[in-house]
Amino acid sequence: MSRRARALMLLAPLLLFLGLAYIVPFLGVIRWSVTLPQPGLGQYRAALTDPLVQSVFLRTLRVCVAVTAASVLAGYVIALLWVRGGPVQKLLVELCILIPFWISVLTRAFGWLALLSNRGIINDWLQWAGILHEPLAMVRNEFGVIVGMTHFLIPFAVFPLASSMRNLDERVLMAARGMGASRARIFWRVLVPMTLPGILGAALVVFVFALGFFVTPAILGGGRSVMAAELIYLRIFQSPDWGLGAAISVIMMVAVGGMLALLLRQARPGGGR
Amino acid sequence: MNATRPGPVVALLAALVSVFLLMPLIAVIPVSFTPTRYLSVPTDEWSLRHYRTLIDNPAWAQGVWLSIRIGVLSSFIATSLALFFSLGLWMAQPRHAGLMMGMALLPMVAPPVVSALTLYFFLISLSQVNGVVAYDTWAGVSLAHAVMTAPFAVVLITVALAQVDRRIDLAARSAGAGLFTRIFRVILPNIRFGVLTAAFLTFVLSWEEIGVTLFITSVRAITLPRLMWMGLRDNIDPAIAAVSVVLIVLVVVVILGKTAVQMLLARRRKEH
Numbered sequence: 113m114s115r116r117a118r119a120l121m122l123l124a125p126l127l128l129f130l131g132l133a134y135i136v137p138f139l140g141v142i143r144w145s146v147t148l149p150q151p152g153l154g155q156y157r158a159a160l161t162d163p164l165v166q167s168v169f170l171r172t173l174r175v176c177v178a179v180t181a182a183s184v185l186a187g188y189v190i191a192l193l194w195v196r197g198g199p200v201q202k203l204l205v206e207l208c209i210l211i212p213f214w215i216s217v218l219t220r221a222f223g224w225l226a227l228l229s230n231r232g233i234i235n236d237w238l239q240w241a242g243i244l245h246e247p248l249a250m251v252r253n254e255f256g257v258i259v260g261m262t263h264f265l266i267p268f269a270v271f272p273l274a275s276s277m278r279n280l281d282e283r284v285l286m287a288a289r290g291m292g293a294s295r296a297r298i299f300w301r302v303l304v305p306m307t308l309p310g311i312l313g314a315a316l317v318v319f320v321f322a323l324g325f326f327v328t329p330a331i332l333g334g335g336r337s338v339m340a341a342e343l344i345y346l347r348i349f350q351s352p353d354w355g356l357g358a359a360i361s362v363i364m365m366v367a368v369g370g371m372l373a374l375l376l377r378q379a380r381p382g383g384g385r
Numbered sequence: 386m387n388a389t390r391p392g393p394v395v396a397l398l399a400a401l402v403s404v405f406l407l408m409p410l411i412a413v414i415p416v417s418f419t420p421t422r423y424l425s426v427p428t429d430e431w432s433l434r435h436y437r438t439l440i441d442n443p444a445w446a447q448g449v450w451l452s453i454r455i456g457v458l459s460s461f462i463a464t465s466l467a468l469f470f471s472l473g474l475w476m477a478q479p480r481h482a483g484l485m486m487g488m489a490l491l492p493m494v495a496p497p498v499v500s501a502l503t504l505y506f507f508l509i510s511l512s513q514v515n516g517v518v519a520y521d522t523w524a525g526v527s528l529a530h531a532v533m534t535a536p537f538a539v540v541l542i543t544v545a546l547a548q549v550d551r552r553i554d555l556a557a558r559s560a561g562a563g564l565f566t567r568i569f570r571v572i573l574p575n576i577r578f579g580v581l582t583a584a585f586l587t588f589v590l591s592w593e594e595i596g597v598t599l600f601i602t603s604v605r606a607i608t609l610p611r612l613m614w615m616g617l618r619d620n621i622d623p624a625i626a627a628v629s630v631v632l633i634v635l636v637v638v639v640i641l642g643k644t645a646v647q648m649l650l651a652r653r654r655k656e657h
Contacts, residue, residue: 129535223412
């Protein structure tokens, strides 16, 4: 027993560290949300009724749904080639997933600025070719935010999708093929239904990530299309209203916790590995 | 095998997605050679002035050096705490393992902005009692990065441990080995690769961390990403393009090198 007790001691340092550096401070954030500027639930009422905060929540929801749909669709085709393609295709796709994945989010957001801004590459070309006379606004709006976030989140969609495709028995596909089903029919009637748990898992992961995401929207939204995460930053550092910032954080944590509980329940009955 | 390969439609769509994924990385290259002081595409004149800025302006070297120091310290803290934790779970198999794992992974699954606010609270509280591990200091940032990256180390080391045969630990135990010997002479050599990967990943995650860093630094602890952020927000500085090109080249070289080594090893294995 004492031998086991000593092994249990190994658990203590990390749990203590996270307890002191994360859990206790989070309780402090909760305290802020109910005491600043005055005690009570006023900040929560404000967060849920204030028209400005509501419009930010609505925009966050809209952008997150669009980003999730785009990332899962794009992730699905590329994961399919990664898992079932020929050796050369596999290698190329793997590089296209891994290289952006390892590059800093700032560099990637900057790349989109270089492409999409008024003096950027795409506007430059379109004007040079005479298609446009005025630059087309593609950043500092929701479009830029959606493009940048989708780019960031595609790899996070690819990993769960690829794992669910790897678990699929290839003989099922061969059987469908042998019975004369067309490629499109196999895709829609066999592949998609059989990888549905992976699709739902990927969608949830991407949605949760998108919700708390802050850097890409701040850069590509240019302060115009503020999302919930950026609103927290602004409420803490620019128009000091710590109570409201803390209340939005707590609401976001609860929402994400609920979605993760959903993910766990969905993953438990034989979902994936 | 060929019958279940994706058809031309999927291949075409995947090619489009691949172009989408690489496009912003390629777009940075021409912009970094612009002769102007604002974000633009060079037309007739190409210039290296923004690369020269990286060398001439000491802020960039300072940022790189600070990011390296923070990365090494936070990676050391995160990897060692995660190693002990994962070993404890593996060896003792406690009853509430799931709950403890959930707690260890909390900073990874919580929304990044909530973690940032939480760590801001943590560091300004520490600032009231000391000036070393505090808000806007390199030790404080290292500690905060360790909180954010430790869950990733836990995942990697736990996966490595899951592949270790429990019987070798059992054999060592029944031969009278103590806890210390079991860990350092029996288990660690078997998960060496997982631990090294965890140390590397936590370093990289800290090296490019920006969401939390924005909340916990202001004027003194300016890491490389923080410096890039300042050049991106108000007036877009093309020096960011030059830094980005350097970072992209670094990542591409490492990944291509790793892929080439793997292919070489695989071929050699096939020959034997």
